[in-house]
Amino acid sequence: GNSVTQMEGPVTLSEEAFLTINCTYTATGYPSLFWYVQYPGEGLQLLLKATKADDKGSNKGFEATYRKETTSFHLEKGSVQVSDSAVYFCALMDMGRRALTFGSGTRLQVQP
Amino acid sequence: KAGVTQTPRYLIKTRGQQVTLSCSPISGHRSVSWYQQTPGQGLQFLFEYFSETQRNKGNFPGRFSGRQFSNSRSEMNVSTLELGDSALYLCASSPGTVAYEQYFGPGTRLTVT
Numbered sequence: 001g002n003s004v005t006q007m008e009g010p011v012t013l014s015e016e017a018f019l020t021i022n023c024t025y026t027a028t029g030y031p032s033l034f035w036y037v038q039y040p041g042e043g044l045q046l047l048l049k050a051t052k053a054d055d056k057g058s059n060k061g062f063e064a065t066y067r068k069e070t071t072s073f074h075l076e077k078g079s080v081q082v083s084d085s086a087v088y089f090c091a092l093m094d095m096g097r098r099a100l101t102f103g104s105g106t107r108l109q110v111q112p
Numbered sequence: 113k114a115g116v117t118q119t120p121r122y123l124i125k126t127r128g129q130q131v132t133l134s135c136s137p138i139s140g141h142r143s144v145s146w147y148q149q150t151p152g153q154g155l156q157f158l159f160e161y162f163s164e165t166q167r168n169k170g171n172f173p174g175r176f177s178g179r180q181f182s183n184s185r186s187e188m189n190v191s192t193l194e195l196g197d198s199a200l201y202l203c204a205s206s207p208g209t210v211a212y213e214q215y216f217g218p219g220t221r222l223t224v225t
Contacts, residue, residue: 032212043116043202044216089155097168098212099145100204102155 002027006090006103013080013110021075021106023064023090031092033057033066033073034100038087047075047088085110114139116205116217124223130191133220135203137184141215143167143208144186146178149200149219158201161186162208190222198224 007022025033032051036044048057053068062077073090090103117136125131137144146158157170161180178188190197200221204214 034213036216043118043218044204046213046215049213091155093212093214095212097157098143098160098206098208099157099168099170100147100155100214101157104154 002031002092002094002101004090004092004101004103006088006106009087009105009107011106011108013108015082015110015112016079017110019075019077019080019084019108021088021090021108023073023075023103025071025073025090025092027071027092027094027101029095030068031094033064034091034093035062035064035073035075036089036091036102038089038105040086044089080108080110082110082112084108116203116215118201118203118217118220120220121218122221122223124225125193126225127193127195129193130189131193131222132187132189133201133203133222135186135188135205135217137186137203137205138215141205141207142184143206143212144180144184145204145206145214146186146188147202147204148172149202150198155202158188193224195224198222 003026034049035047048059050057050066056065087105091100143162145160160168180186200219202219203217206214
């Protein structure tokens, strides 16, 4: 079946540091890949997406590239802010079932 | 456009009771999916509705059910509540055709005592 593996958190960084959150997946076919962010007490916000190999999704300074050869979709940001503190979820969509499979989430804490 | 709305936001129920949660999707979206989020199991897919029909179902017992109305609003019902049903229930809205990205509501926090 499909699965998504994310790096364990929490990830603690100082403001303006470089961020990488690793995500790898296992899936049959060609899933679409997503990053979602969840702030305390809220639902999930779609951060970015990529629908095919070598696509790069980007939004609000975050980027991730769909790497089919390494089955990865790592999230990066060049300079994090305190306001980026949240839980980040990597997910894939099985286009046959139209259901998202999520990783376990990575908590990011950015210190001023 | 208004986002996905879910009601109620918080709910406390007793074991054995049943509960109904409501979701209004983004205007024009025809697909509604439901997910359960718990600390132990993470985010798990419950089911998806499109044009009033259940298209897909996750691996949950029959106590979990849902429906969708002609205006795309959806409800999910959990009967005979168990302590383990305590969770954040998230509704996600999607155009449902061509574009499948899902947009989530704020969730309903259900506590079963």
